Amino acid sequence: MASRVDGWFLLLSALALISAGNAAWMLIDPAYWYSDLPAGVPDFGNYNEHFVRDIGCAFLTFALALAWAAFRPATRAPLVAISAVFFVAHALLHIYDTARGFVEADHWWLDLPGVYTPAVLLMAMTYRLIGDAPAPTNARL
Template sequence: MTASPQLERRLGAARTGAARAGGADAWTWILTVFALGNLANGVWMLAHPTSWFHDLPAAVPDFGPLNEHFVRDIGSAFVVQGVALLWAAFAPTWRVPLVAPVALFAVLHALAHVYDTARGLVGPAHWMIDLPAVYVPALVMMLFLWLLARARRASGG
């Protein structure tokens, strides 16, 4: 898989003088947006698990009854991911090692949804319900990791 030269220039800015000097590059903004999404989801899960369970537009109750403790456990994981992505946003040399576990969680989370939908735990509508909040983020995080690792290798890091 090869990124276009323009995309690589924009997203490979981790190796530019702006990134080395501590200035904001494209990755700073991209990772900050994803960090804030994970933090918002995690804080919602920790603070109001019942509201998250019933109000998240992802048909979460289809997977089984509410377990507030479990929702908070997973909320903790989302907060950790948000912190990792925020750290990565402002620490270019740490981007690959911080984005890697976030990407791994996203892929494992997506595979759990694939398994549960394929085996019939939830209805086939979940292929589309889970697309924007589960499957796409997993693919995006893997793409980010690949681009960051490639930029790091290209810069000799």
């Protein structure tokens, strides 16, 4: 049996761990996440503990999807594509809010590492995985 530890496994595992860490922070201490994440979260509106935890649940979901994709190569294309939809939509919302002046222009840079980069990376990964995906089979998910 071929080893599952390849470049995709490592990249997907890293992204899953980052998403899981962010989710844990949002779920365990939402007030601290809101005030201390170096992305200017308070610039977007008032603190809402429930809403931060809701988003934490979304990040936990994507952490699990990316981890599943890491360990199950046959599931990579659809799971990464679904994750990319959220991250790209999230990035587009940030672009819209910054472009219309809802937040200061420094958010172009503040949002680069945590919002725009993951969206571009997951989009590129989706494109690559869909191109590399084998024909559909009755493979077990």
